[in-house]
């Protein structure tokens with residue numbers, strides 16, 4: 181694979197001119213030192229980060245927060261209608277990487293993204309591309325449920341409204357209903373569509389946020405630890421929902437829970453200190469991890 | 484008992500003592516504040532309440548054609564300048580016959596306000612059939628009479644009125660023809676040299692027009708500046724510089740803004756003096772920092788998660804601001820604006836500089852009419868020698884305080900009512 185070969189050289193070079201290691205934050209350098217004794221620093225992704233029918237294609241992605249580099253040369257594909265789980269210790273850059281995929285990083289002033297990122301044939305960072313259009317195609321669900329302080333109906337209808345997806349009230353009602361149904365919330369809220377979305381329970385709020393995201397019919401849905409603020413029952417519901425959604429959407433999910441990754445995803449990517457260490461079928465990652473770091477993580481030696 | 488428990492018990496008494504002391508200090512401080520407030524209010528209300536009523540005397544007035552010196556009853560011009568004071572004098576002489584000396588006559592005529600004649604004129608203009616008829620009327624008494632009437636029996640001895648005047652007034656009182664009535668002129672007239680005719684309505688309208696100009700200018704400008712600085716401005720040295728200077732502006736003594744208004748708005752742009760428009764512009768300069776600072780705080784208080792949610796759905800910057808940030812920040816912005824307006828309403832110094840301290844009798848009809856404002860009116864009255872103005876000053880303070888309390892209550896109400904929780 182020529183792409184891969186070029187990348188290895190590139191990364192090696194990057195490590196050379198990298199800032200000295202003792203300048204990285206304490207939380208990172210601790211883990212780093214612990215690893216240095218046993219494992220070589222990962223400079224190459226093991227496993228199969230690439231697929232044939234890729235929906236999104238990322239190559240050599242570097243992300244900087246000011247001077248500090250948070251993502252180092254990550255390349256991976258997200259296949260069509262596939263659920264990809266991003267796992268790894270806190271601060272390893274999962275959220276940062278996920279935010280590149282719909283350019284939410286644009287909202288952080290000091291953040292700079294380099295590399296090639298494509299959604300099908302569309303270059304995500306093409307200066308001519310309007311983020312509005314991109315974000316309508318790549319939706320996002322956040323860690324903490326964040327419904328608007330508006331009614332349930334208005335929450336779901338907001339996206340279709342600003343994108344002009346429905347011209348008639350009837351169409352909008354239809355979109356709201358199907359979105360809530362897909363998010364498994366319709367039966368619980370159909371009698372109180374006009375009461376505030378913030379009045380729902382945490383799990384319901386998160387499903388409302390999912391309904392709101394899919395109401396604009398995105399092609400890809402990004403989820404950043406969508407269950408970390410929820411109780412186990414609400415979490416189970418969301419996981420079920422993810423499984424259903426994967427039939428019609430491509431999903432990338434960041435999760436802290438390895439069980440969750442194992443349950444919902446087709447492929448799993450393990451990040452470590454801003455690098456993609458290993459990416460493989462979920463089963464492989466959890467049963468026969470190829471890289472020592474992955475194994476150390478999934479067996480709970482750090483995290 | 485372990486050593487630790489022992490130690491803890493020992494120190495516990497000390498801690499409780501310290502806590503009690505602190506509470507006592509706090510209660511003392513609040514008590515002091517409340518006491519000051521109570522004193523202020525008792526003083527102002529004690530002095531001012533009497534100004535809401537004034538003395539009227541009842542008399543038989545004959546609209547005598549000869550005294551009035553009117554040829555044609557339908558000639559407005561003639562009616563306007565007819566001798567109404569003559570009617571009152573006739574009535575007074577009829578009531579107390581046998582007054583001869585010039586001095587005595589003047590004392591007698593002095594019982595009734597110089598404004599009473601205008602009321603007769605208005606009556607006759609309204610109903611011209613009154614000519615030649617005799618009617619029983621309540622006429623506004625002079626301010627010295629008013630002071631005498633309202634005084635206790637001890638204070639009456641010290642009155643500036645002559646012995647004759649005192650007897651006359653007591654005659655009126657004995658006949659039940661002297662009454663305290665609601666002070667209409669206080670809420671309908673502008674300023675006057677005669678306390679019994681002076682009103683705060685001119686100042687209230689002046690304040691109203693000034694506040695409207697201030698609100699119309701400072702709220703949109705302040706909110707736009709706050710939104711730009713918070714949501715769109717790049718973070719660099721220049722915006723830092725602007726930020727520091729907005730905070731500095733809030734600390735500039737208000738009289739400086741008055742000088743600026745005088746030099747630039749009146750001097751350079753040639754706007755007229757003493758008008759609410761200029762006053763409003765000057766107060767806008769003063770209020771802007773308050774509004775900008777509170778609006779920015781309100782915008783900052785909008786949780787970032789709401790912004791992210793909207794942007795994640797593909798809302799543009801402008802949509803995020805208009806659909807989400809602004810509605811959530813609006814209560815805070817309004818509260819800030821009302822508090823800024825309350826400050827502006829009580830402001831005197833900068834308005835003195837631009838001539839809103841002039842003696843203006845007419846109630847202003849718009850922001851381009853010369854006028855004064857409530858606090859300046861208070862300042863003017865407090866400075867007047869006539870005794871009745873003491874009560875009027877306090878009454879005006881009560882009116883101003885009522886407006887301020889109403890505005891602050893509105894601010895609290897808005898905050899409570901519109902604030903959304905998330």
Ligand SMILES: Nc1ncnc2c1ncn2[C@@H]1O[C@H](COP(=O)(O)OP(=O)(O)O)[C@@H](O)[C@H]1O
Pocket residue numbers: 205245250268269270271272273274275276277288
């Ligand atoms: N807004 C930001 N500004 C500066 N540094 C950031 C920002 N967000 C994340 N980082 C840094 O980037 C690194 C990766 O963070 P993140 O992507 O949030 O990790 P994860 O989601 O895997 O826990 C961390 O070292 C973090 O300190």
Ligand SMILES: [Mg+2]
Pocket residue numbers: 274275276
């Ligand atoms: Mg994260």
